[in-house]
Amino acid sequence: MIDFSVNGKQHQVDAEPMMPLLWVLRDMLGLTGSKYGCGMAQCGACTVHIDGQPVRACVMPISAVAGKKVTTIEGLSKDGNHPIQKAWIEHNVPQCGYCQSGQIMSAVALLEQNASPSDEDIDNYMQGNICRCGTYTRIKAAIKSVSSGPDLAKNVGDDA
Structure with a gap:
Protein backbone atom coordinates (compact mmCIF):
# COMPACT_ATOMS: atom_id res chain seq x y z
CA MET A 1 0.00 0.00 0.00
CA ILE A 2 1.23 3.45 -0.90
CA ASP A 3 0.03 6.47 1.07
CA PHE A 4 0.06 9.94 -0.46
CA SER A 5 -2.06 13.07 -0.71
CA VAL A 6 -3.88 14.13 -3.87
CA ASN A 7 -5.47 17.57 -4.01
CA GLY A 8 -5.46 17.80 -0.23
CA LYS A 9 -7.01 14.37 0.42
CA GLN A 10 -5.12 11.37 1.78
CA HIS A 11 -5.16 8.24 -0.37
CA GLN A 12 -3.88 4.74 0.08
CA VAL A 13 -3.53 2.66 -3.06
CA ASP A 14 -2.61 -0.94 -3.64
CA ALA A 15 -0.55 -0.70 -6.82
CA GLU A 16 2.63 -2.14 -8.22
CA PRO A 17 5.49 0.18 -7.14
CA MET A 18 6.50 0.92 -10.74
CA MET A 19 2.97 1.71 -11.95
CA PRO A 20 3.02 5.24 -13.36
CA LEU A 21 1.36 7.88 -11.21
CA LEU A 22 -0.76 8.86 -14.23
CA TRP A 23 -2.51 5.48 -14.28
CA VAL A 24 -3.11 5.57 -10.53
CA LEU A 25 -4.65 9.04 -10.83
CA ARG A 26 -6.79 8.20 -13.85
CA ASP A 27 -7.70 4.53 -13.35
CA MET A 28 -7.67 4.10 -9.59
CA LEU A 29 -8.70 7.55 -8.33
CA GLY A 30 -10.86 8.68 -11.27
CA LEU A 31 -8.97 11.95 -11.77
CA THR A 32 -8.93 12.16 -15.56
CA GLY A 33 -7.80 15.77 -16.01
CA SER A 34 -4.18 14.77 -16.49
CA LYS A 35 -3.85 13.28 -19.96
CA TYR A 36 -1.74 10.56 -21.51
CA GLY A 37 0.16 11.97 -24.45
CA CYS A 38 3.44 10.28 -25.23
CA GLY A 39 4.30 8.08 -22.26
CA MET A 40 7.91 9.30 -22.37
CA ALA A 41 7.75 12.64 -20.49
CA GLN A 42 8.21 14.51 -23.79
CA CYS A 43 4.87 16.26 -24.35
CA GLY A 44 3.77 17.50 -20.92
CA ALA A 45 0.08 16.53 -21.19
CA CYS A 46 0.37 14.55 -17.94
CA THR A 47 2.00 17.30 -15.85
CA VAL A 48 1.06 17.36 -12.17
CA HIS A 49 2.78 18.87 -9.14
CA ILE A 50 4.52 16.77 -6.53
CA ASP A 51 5.28 18.79 -3.41
CA GLY A 52 4.86 21.90 -5.56
CA GLN A 53 7.18 20.86 -8.39
CA PRO A 54 5.91 20.03 -11.88
CA VAL A 55 6.55 16.44 -12.94
CA ARG A 56 5.44 14.17 -15.76
CA ALA A 57 3.05 11.66 -14.22
CA CYS A 58 3.41 9.21 -17.13
CA VAL A 59 6.93 8.25 -16.06
CA MET A 60 6.73 8.87 -12.30
CA PRO A 61 6.42 5.54 -10.45
CA ILE A 62 3.74 5.57 -7.77
CA SER A 63 6.34 4.40 -5.23
CA ALA A 64 8.15 7.74 -5.67
CA VAL A 65 5.15 9.71 -4.36
CA ALA A 66 4.77 7.84 -1.07
CA GLY A 67 4.22 10.42 1.68
CA LYS A 68 4.13 13.31 -0.80
CA LYS A 69 1.53 15.86 -1.90
CA VAL A 70 0.26 15.56 -5.47
CA THR A 71 -1.77 18.33 -7.08
CA THR A 72 -3.62 17.69 -10.33
CA ILE A 73 -5.57 20.08 -12.52
CA GLU A 74 -8.65 19.15 -10.48
CA GLY A 75 -6.85 20.40 -7.37
CA LEU A 76 -6.30 23.94 -8.60
CA SER A 77 -9.95 24.89 -8.19
CA LYS A 78 -13.32 23.20 -7.86
CA ASP A 79 -14.89 25.53 -10.38
CA GLY A 80 -12.08 26.67 -12.68
CA ASN A 81 -11.66 29.87 -10.71
CA HIS A 82 -7.87 29.73 -10.29
Missing part, protein backbone atom coordinates in the same frame (compact mmCIF):
# COMPACT_ATOMS: atom_id res chain seq x y z
CA PRO A 83 -6.26 32.89 -11.76
CA ILE A 84 -4.42 30.99 -14.49
CA GLN A 85 -7.57 29.05 -15.43
CA LYS A 86 -9.44 32.35 -15.74
CA ALA A 87 -6.63 33.75 -17.90
CA TRP A 88 -6.80 30.67 -20.13
CA ILE A 89 -10.48 31.39 -20.76
CA GLU A 90 -10.00 35.15 -21.18
CA HIS A 91 -7.27 34.57 -23.78
CA ASN A 92 -9.20 31.77 -25.50
CA VAL A 93 -6.17 29.49 -25.15
CA PRO A 94 -7.64 26.02 -25.72
CA GLN A 95 -8.36 24.85 -29.21
CA CYS A 96 -8.71 21.08 -28.95
CA GLY A 97 -7.84 21.33 -25.25
CA TYR A 98 -6.06 17.99 -24.89
CA CYS A 99 -2.74 19.40 -23.66
CA GLN A 100 -4.19 22.23 -21.64
CA SER A 101 -4.23 20.65 -18.17
CA GLY A 102 -0.49 20.01 -18.50
CA GLN A 103 0.08 23.49 -19.91
CA ILE A 104 -1.83 25.05 -17.00
CA MET A 105 0.02 23.01 -14.38
CA SER A 106 3.37 24.06 -15.87
CA ALA A 107 2.25 27.71 -16.07
CA VAL A 108 1.20 27.68 -12.41
CA ALA A 109 4.59 26.23 -11.42
CA LEU A 110 6.38 28.87 -13.48
CA LEU A 111 4.45 31.72 -11.87
CA GLU A 112 4.96 30.32 -8.39
CA GLN A 113 8.72 30.35 -9.02
CA ASN A 114 8.85 33.60 -11.01
CA ALA A 115 5.96 36.02 -10.54
CA SER A 116 7.14 38.26 -13.40
CA PRO A 117 8.61 36.04 -16.12
CA SER A 118 9.98 37.57 -19.29
CA ASP A 119 8.93 36.23 -22.69
CA GLU A 120 12.21 34.28 -22.75
CA ASP A 121 11.53 32.84 -19.27
CA ILE A 122 8.09 31.68 -20.42
CA ASP A 123 9.47 30.16 -23.63
CA ASN A 124 12.22 28.31 -21.74
CA TYR A 125 9.99 27.04 -18.95
CA MET A 126 7.09 25.97 -21.14
CA GLN A 127 9.17 24.35 -23.90
CA GLY A 128 8.51 20.85 -22.53
CA ASN A 129 4.76 21.23 -23.11
CA ILE A 130 3.66 20.53 -26.65
CA CYS A 131 0.46 21.94 -28.14
CA ARG A 132 -0.38 20.31 -31.46
CA CYS A 133 -2.84 23.11 -32.20
CA GLY A 134 -0.09 25.72 -31.82
CA THR A 135 -1.73 28.02 -29.27
CA TYR A 136 1.65 29.10 -27.89
CA THR A 137 1.04 32.82 -28.46
CA ARG A 138 -2.22 32.66 -26.49
CA ILE A 139 -0.54 30.58 -23.77
CA LYS A 140 2.16 33.21 -23.38
CA ALA A 141 -0.42 36.02 -23.31
CA ALA A 142 -2.41 34.23 -20.59
CA ILE A 143 0.69 33.71 -18.48
CA LYS A 144 1.75 37.34 -18.92
CA SER A 145 -1.72 38.54 -17.89
CA VAL A 146 -1.41 36.74 -14.55
CA SER A 147 2.24 37.54 -13.91
CA SER A 148 2.81 39.83 -10.93
CA GLY A 149 -0.80 39.14 -9.99
CA PRO A 150 -2.21 37.38 -6.94
CA ASP A 151 -0.13 34.93 -4.97
CA LEU A 152 -0.82 31.75 -6.93
CA ALA A 153 0.66 29.44 -4.31
CA LYS A 154 -2.08 30.29 -1.81
CA ASN A 155 -4.73 29.43 -4.40
CA VAL A 156 -3.56 25.89 -5.15
CA GLY A 157 -5.95 23.44 -3.56
CA ASP A 158 -7.74 26.08 -1.45
CA ASP A 159 -11.18 25.26 -2.73
CA ALA A 160 -10.59 21.88 -4.31
